[in-house]
Amino acid sequence: MSVNVFAMNTSDVNERVGVEINPNDSVEPLESIEDVAARELLIEKPNHVALQEFTNTLIRNAPECMSHIEKTTSAGLGWFTYTFSSSDCVETLIESASASKLEVEGKALRIARQGVVTVAQMTKDAMSAQSWHHESMVSNAIWSELQGHPGQRMGVVDTGLIRGHEDLDSKDFAGYDFIHDASVAADHDGRDADYQDLGDGGVCNGQEVSDTWHGTHVSGLMVAEPNNDRGVAGVNWNAGLVTVRAVGRCGGFDSDVYSGALWMAGEHIDGVPDIAAEDRVSVINLSLSSQEECNPYVQTVMDRLAELGVIVVVASGNQGKASIGAPGSCDGVITVGAHDRDGVMTEYTNHDASLDILAPGGVPGDGMVSTLGPAKDAYGYRVGTSMAAPLVAGSISLLQSVYPELSASMVKSIFQKLPRCTDCSDNTPKLELDALISIASEVVPGFEEEQSRLVDEGFLEYYTGGVDGTQELASGCAQASSNQHGFFLAFMVVLSALARARQGDAVIKV
Ligand SMILES: [Ca+2]
Numbered sequence: 001m002s003v004n005v006f007a008m009n010t011s012d013v014n015e016r017v018g019v020e021i022n023p024n025d026s027v028e029p030l031e032s033i034e035d036v037a038a039r040e041l042l043i044e045k046p047n048h049v050a051l052q053e054f055t056n057t058l059i060r061n062a063p064e065c066m067s068h069i070e071k072t073t074s075a076g077l078g079w080f081t082y083t084f085s086s087s088d089c090v091e092t093l094i095e096s097a098s099a100s101k102l103e104v105e106g107k108a109l110r111i112a113r114q115g116v117v118t119v120a121q122m123t124k125d126a127m128s129a130q131s132w133h134h135e136s137m138v139s140n141a142i143w144s145e146l147q148g149h150p151g152q153r154m155g156v157v158d159t160g161l162i163r164g165h166e167d168l169d170s171k172d173f174a175g176y177d178f179i180h181d182a183s184v185a186a187d188h189d190g191r192d193a194d195y196q197d198l199g200d201g202g203v204c205n206g207q208e209v210s211d212t213w214h215g216t217h218v219s220g221l222m223v224a225e226p227n228n229d230r231g232v233a234g235v236n237w238n239a240g241l242v243t244v245r246a247v248g249r250c251g252g253f254d255s256d257v258y259s260g261a262l263w264m265a266g267e268h269i270d271g272v273p274d275i276a277a278e279d280r281v282s283v284i285n286l287s288l289s290s291q292e293e294c295n296p297y298v299q300t301v302m303d304r305l306a307e308l309g310v311i312v313v314v315a316s317g318n319q320g321k322a323s324i325g326a327p328g329s330c331d332g333v334i335t336v337g338a339h340d341r342d343g344v345m346t347e348y349t350n351h352d353a354s355l356d357i358l359a360p361g362g363v364p365g366d367g368m369v370s371t372l373g374p375a376k377d378a379y380g381y382r383v384g385t386s387m388a389a390p391l392v393a394g395s396i397s398l399l400q401s402v403y404p405e406l407s408a409s410m411v412k413s414i415f416q417k418l419p420r421c422t423d424c425s426d427n428t429p430k431l432e433l434d435a436l437i438s439i440a441s442e443v444v445p446g447f448e449e450e451q452s453r454l455v456d457e458g459f460l461e462y463y464t465g466g467v468d469g470t471q472e473l474a475s476g477c478a479q480a481s482s483n484q485h486g487f488f489l490a491f492m493v494v495l496s497a498l499a500r501a502r503q504g505d506a507v508i509k510v
């Protein structure tokens with residue numbers, strides 16, 4: 001086990017959140033996240049068997065491990081994280097499982113090693129001064145008519161959030177700290193309600209790593225408050241943010257990432273208060289990657305999230321490999337790579353057949369600007385597939401504001417019709433919002449029927465913000481004849497009217 005001393009980091013963290021500093025903390029050796037993960041095993045427990053009884057049955061396969069169980073933590077959907085004091089117990093149980101000896105009531109148990117994810121962000125970058133991604137995505141054309149709805153919630157599972165940040169505070173609706181290991185959490189405890197980002201830096205694999213404020217950067221790209229004379233604007237102007245803190249010092253555990261994702265989708269997780277119904281998310285951004293395959297636990301979670309109607313958007317990772325690890329390789333997720341300012345796939349983007357789309361992610365020297373920490377008015381540049389994924393998540397949420405029932409497979413078929421990169425070898429679709437929305441109207445079934453239904457149900461008069469809807473519609477149609485984007489704008493007016501009508505706070509006049 002590596003012994004690392006984080007004296008300076010520990011006191012910094014404590015000063016920031018006002019936790020009293022225990023003088024002994026600074027000399028406590030911290031175990032690496034990989035070492036902790038090696039002592040943990042994820043096991044699926046049958047619903048009708050009590051946890052204690054289940055544990056007893058399990059341990060009959062490795063009696064010497066009974067006294068080595070430090071704790072069990074819910075990982076959601078009947079899966080539990082068993083933390084042992086020795087990694088030997090994990091290996092013994094995995095051996096039993098592969099010899100088909102690990103069973104309860106005659107049924108083989110499903111198990112998975114504890115995985116470790118890291119943030120999919122590249123180097124810090126402060127050389128560019130332009131928020132060029134919105135230009136690349138043609139965001140302005142969309143924002144004139146589609147800005148999301150305040151009833152929407154977008155989820156971020158990441159390093160947590162800089163609470164009270166001036167460009168995010170109005171979007172900060174709910175969150176939870178899911179990190180079950182105190183040394184990775186750097187907050188002296190396990191899971192709790194404080195999802196403040198305490199930094200993810202430290203000595204990781206023998207190298208000093210700075211705090212990234214990664215979760216705050218990603219959140220800003222999705223939902224930073226627009227038009228407030230500060231900072232930046234997210235893709236979705238109106239949606240609220242739900243935060244799960246699951247990545248701490250040097251990375252995060254699978255079980256914390258994915259049980260956190262289940263929680264924000266409304267699934268009950270033992271030991272954690274359920275999220276309020278109105279704060280359940282419709283899309284989750286995971287700007288996280290690993291070198292591991294999508295194991296049965298992670299795939300089970302992804303399947304459940306799809307059942308719940310939640311779309312999961314994942315960064316493909318930044319190793320420049322022709323293969324993608326979990327969670328980007330799991331079935332049913334939207335996997336996002338990064339392109340540069342010219343729309344060309346970046347060299348660092350991990351890519352294989354599971355890559356669904358490219359979005360702006362920047363290159364060193366030409367990064368993506370967004371909210372940062374630790375100061376509540378901090379902004380800065382980051383580069384990576386981590387920055388591309390939230391732009392796609394934000395775009396999907398704009399579609400969801402019109403079509404809440406949108407599925408990941410619909411999104412994939414919409415993406416397939418998007419423009420491709422020209423003059424480059426890759427043939428991956430590229431995020432362009434104007435094309436995205438007009439393709440959605442062709443691909444999403446029942447659009448016209450939905451429009452008729454709303455009219456039949458009496459949504460006959462549409463206005464918003466003092467503007468008469470018929471005037472808006474007329475103006476959209478006038479633009480249709482006067483400029484090349486006109487048809488699109490007219491279409492957007494109708495779409496936007498429908499979005500408001502669906503929320504019950506506006507009616508449509510046809
Ligand atoms: Ca905690």
Ligand SMILES: [Ca+2]
Binds near residue numbers: 167224226228229230
């Ligand atoms: Ca702003």
